[in-house]
Amino acid sequence: MIDVRSREVAVPFLQSLIQVDTCNPPGNEHRLSLLLQDFLRKAGLDSRISSIGGIEQGRSNLEAVFPGDGGRKLMFCGHLDTVSPWTAEAGKYHPHGAVIDNGKMYGRGTSDMKSGLAAMLLAAVSLHQDGIRLGGDLIFLATAGEEVDSCGARQYAEQHSLSELDGLVIAEPTGSRVAVGHKxxxxxxxxxxxxxxxxxxxxxxxxxxxxxxxxxxxxxxxxxxxxxxxxxxxxxxxxxxxxxxxxxxxxxxxxxxxxxxxxxxxxxxxxxxxxxxxxxxxxxxxxxxxxxxxxxxxxxxSVVYTDPVEELIRIALELAGKTGGAGGQSGEEEVHRKAAANATDTAVRGVSYYTDASVLHDHGRLPVLIYGPGDPGLAHQPDEWVDIEAYLDSIEFYRKLAVSYLGVIRD
The missing domain is CATH 3.30.70.360 (Alpha-Beta Plaits)
Structure with a gap:
């Protein structure tokens, strides 16, 4: 398989996710779970699909575990569903067309949050491709129903022991900035x-x-x-x-x-x-x-808040400072943009929306990082889009975050 981090793989992969209608209600997330499972199978990786309320309902979670060497357990989590599509009168682009125009991909879920979901999965698969053995388990969880009732996250919390986790990363849109919680x-x-x-x-x-x-x-x-x-x-x-x-x-x-x-x-x-x-x-x-x-x-x-002194947040801030936030520019303009971003990325922030973290953070015990390539201001809007360079950068961010937090086993 060609490097999943490459533009040739990563961009069409995100397009394939956008083209699957998972607007909630009704959700129909199972069709996207199957797409992700097929992608993982072709990469030689196992995954598990769990139905929500019976498979006939068309709703499910997908979980893939990338086993490490018995150390920490870090969860990458994103949701499969989106809000309803915009009308033809409200937007220029088709909600599920995944059209690319001027460095941006348009479609429902591009920002909130299939770009983050795709980037997390590609980051994890790339570590497997490169034969990198992590010092702990990396768990990828794609949930159903976050936009309405977090039914997928709630089912996962009921069926698994959250006490076994050491950290949680949510790929909601933050404009490639580090967020430590939400209202x-x-x-x-x-x-x-x-x-x-x-x-x-x-x-x-x-x-x-x-x-x-x-x-x-x-x-x-x-x-x-x-x-x-x-x-x-x-x-x-x-x-x-x-x-x-x-x-x-x-x-x-x-x-x-x-x-x-x-x-x-x-x-x-x-x-x-x-x-x-x-x-x-x-x-x-x-x-x-x-x-x-x-x-x-x-x-x-519930409120979600993580103290910035937590290792997961400190690592994320360091990585965000190095990448300088979202991409999409070049030359002298890019140099100035990165310099400005580096000056502000050391500051933590919260987000206004709620996330599945309120269900999965184990009553506040787990450190939670919210980080995604999408622009939060575009969530639920007509002609929602994501900057393709920001999306590609986020794959590297998640990959380095997993390596830094879980460590690497060297032979």
Whole structure:
């Protein structure tokens, strides 16, 4: 097999991943698991596919273990699914065309995060190709469902002992910068129940839509009271992003529902926030005894943060400084860009989105590195793209990271 790090292999390989539609919902990640397994088989490597909810659902994880000499265990993790494609009106390029234009590859998942997933796998396979024996195990995990409920990561955590791992690398888009964590996410669905009546006789009913306006104001006021800021992860936030209520114009609505997105940073605790919000709703109920409310927890993702003194982060910072971030330029412009990047790559950062690390970090014990070639600002956007040079550079980054962290056994 030709060197998998070469442009001739790496670029078509990423194109093949983009061309497989794994938009979630419904996901259909199994078709991509099979593609990766076939690639590994041709490279002489074994892998294991685990179905999610039965193979007939078309969803699965893929795991490949590159065994070392019994030392540390490092996991490379990326997700197989993407968000929904953009419409023809919204973008210039086909979401699954994997078109290359002016040094960029366009398609759903190019940035978030099939480029990182592909680079991790190619880095691991290249070590096998070169006959390099690592001092510990390198585990490659491709998960289903990260964009919705992290079903793949959750199943892996239930079926494996995370305590055996020593480090976790997530290939989400960071613009080839070192990130040490992300905010927590708590999604709530709050339903308010009132009493229906004729629109001409509102005094006979209890308007759930108008009552929900009070609930929303209460939530925002409460968010100001518990607002927190972290120097790396940023500030907490609360936003009401979906509302549903009412039957028709001349009917007093007896039900209204909102979906609330809360992002948290230390020292906020989700359990405490949920209790406080429930208590506030109970207070409101005392003022308006006819109302009844219900709170459902849609998603709970913990904060992820790794101290920059951890060896995994220190190695990553050193490597990022040497590579100077994303590629794609040349000549004097490239020299100046690398100099500027080297000056900033020694600083750690957090990312605004959540990742599978919130499920896999073993309750905060594992050091987590988030690093990927994609631009986080392009995630979920029309005409999503990845810089091809940044993608190729990231293969080298992951390869060197594995060697540095796990060590090499020399005969």
């Amino acid at each position: 927590g996410a708590l999604w709530l669905r709050i339903s308010l129940f009132g009493r229906s009546a004729h629109g001409s006789m509102p005094q006979l009913g209890l308007n759930a839509v108008e009552g929900m306006m009070e609930v929303i104001a209460l939530l925002h006021q409460h968010a100001l009271e518990w607002q927190a800021h972290d120097p790396v992860l940023g500030s907490s936030s609360l936003s009401v992003n979906k509302i549903d209520g009412g039957v028709q114009t001349n009917v007093i609505p007896d039900r209204c529902t909102i979906d609330v997105d809360i992002r948290t940073v230390p020292p906020l605790l989700h359990e405490e926030l949920l209790s406080e919000i429930t208590a506030k709703l109970e207070e409101m109920k005392q003022l308006h005894s006819g109302y009844r409310y219900q709170v459902e927890e849609l998603l709970d993702r």
